[in-house]
Amino acid sequence: MIKVENIEKHFEDHQALRQVTLSIQKGSIYGLLGSNGAGKTTLLKIIMGIYRQDKGRILIHEEEPFEHVALKQKMIFIPDQPYFFSHYTVKQMAGYYQSLYPNWSEERFEKLGKVFNISPNKKIQRLSKGMQRQVAFWLSLSAKPDYLLLDEPIDGLDAVMRQKVKNLLIQDVADREMTVVISSHNLREIEDICDHVGIIHQGALMLEKDLDDLKSDVHKIQIAFKQETPPDFLSGLDTLFVEERGSVLLCIVRGKEEEVTAFAKQFQPVIFDLLPLTLEEIFIYELGGTGYVVESIMDK
Numbered sequence: 001m002i003k004v005e006n007i008e009k010h011f012e013d014h015q016a017l018r019q020v021t022l023s024i025q026k027g028s029i030y031g032l033l034g035s036n037g038a039g040k041t042t043l044l045k046i047i048m049g050i051y052r053q054d055k056g057r058i059l060i061h062e063e064e065p066f067e068h069v070a071l072k073q074k075m076i077f078i079p080d081q082p083y084f085f086s087h088y089t090v091k092q093m094a095g096y097y098q099s100l101y102p103n104w105s106e107e108r109f110e111k112l113g114k115v116f117n118i119s120p121n122k123k124i125q126r127l128s129k130g131m132q133r134q135v136a137f138w139l140s141l142s143a144k145p146d147y148l149l150l151d152e153p154i155d156g157l158d159a160v161m162r163q164k165v166k167n168l169l170i171q172d173v174a175d176r177e178m179t180v181v182i183s184s185h186n187l188r189e190i191e192d193i194c195d196h197v198g199i200i201h202q203g204a205l206m207l208e209k210d211l212d213d214l215k216s217d218v219h220k221i222q223i224a225f226k227q228e229t230p231p232d233f234l235s236g237l238d239t240l241f242v243e244e245r246g247s248v249l250l251c252i253v254r255g256k257e258e259e260v261t262a263f264a265k266q267f268q269p270v271i272f273d274l275l276p277l278t279l280e281e282i283f284i285y286e287l288g289g290t291g292y293v294v295e296s297i298m299d300k
C-alpha cells in the first residue's frame, strides 16, 4: 500500500504540491490525472524517493522510500522519457536490471520478447522512441516490481501496443498484486484500466474516486409529471445537477439505482428514464465550475 500524507513541495518560490493526501491499495491501478504542470511527475518522483518532500510523509508498505535501497529494489519508475545507457543493447541493459532488481526473471524476459518483438541484440538508442518505450516496459515487467510508477507511459505507443501493454499490466496486477500508479493528461487513455483516479490541479488533489462506485452510483434521470413537479420530488433526491427541458426534467442524481427508481415512481411520472453516465459526464457534474480541470483531462 502507498500512503501519501499531507505532502508539500516547493521549487524555489513555486509551490508544486499542496497538502496532497491519498492512499493507493496494494494490487490496484491508480490513475493520476492532471493538466500540464499540475504536479503529477513531482508526486511520482516523491513516491519513488527521487525527490524529498518539504512537508508530509510517504509510506510504502509502512516504510519511507527516500534513500531506502531495499525498498527501491521493489519499485520501478518509467519516466516520460525513459533513460538508457548509450551504446547498450537490450540484452546488456537487461543484465543491468538483473543486477539491480533481485526479483528479475530471465524466463519472463524471454517470454515478453515475443510480445515486444524487438531483437535483444539491438542497440536501444538506435530504436524509435516508441520502441524504446516498449523496451522500458519489457525490462520493467521482467524485473517483477511490487510497485510500478508510470509517467504518461502510453504516449508514443501505437494503438495495438497500447492495448498489449495494458493487458500485461492488468495480468501482473491480477497474478501477483503489483500496484500501479499511472499519470496521464487524458482520462480516456486510462479509464479502462484504472480502478481509482485522482485529479490533481495546480498542485492540489481536487477529487479522488473509485471508478466502479462512481459508475454505479451516479445516474441521469429524465422525468415528466402530469402537472407541476411535486415539491417533495427534488428535495428527496441527492442531485448534482437539475435542468428543465420543456416539460421534461433532467437530473443527475447520486444513489442506488433501485432506490432512485422506487422513489421517483411514487410520484407517478408520465415519463421516467434512468440512464448510466459516462465518466466524462460524472466529472463535469462533480467538478462543477472548475471547467478547465475537466476540459484538460478530457482532451481528445
Ligand SMILES: Nc1ncnc2c1ncn2[C@@H]1O[C@H](COP(=O)(O)OP(=O)(O)OP(=O)(O)O)[C@@H](O)[C@H]1O
Pocket: 011, 012, 014, 015, 016, 034, 035, 036, 037, 038, 039, 040, 041, 042, 043, 185
Ligand atoms: N526540478 C524542478 N525545478 C523547478 N521547478 C520544477 C521542477 N520540476 C517541476 N517543477 C515545476 O513544478 C510544477 C509541476 O511540475 P510537474 O512536472 O510535476 O507537472 P506534471 O503534472 O507532471 O506536468 P506535465 O503533464 O506537463 O508533465 C511545474 O510548474 C514545474 O515547472
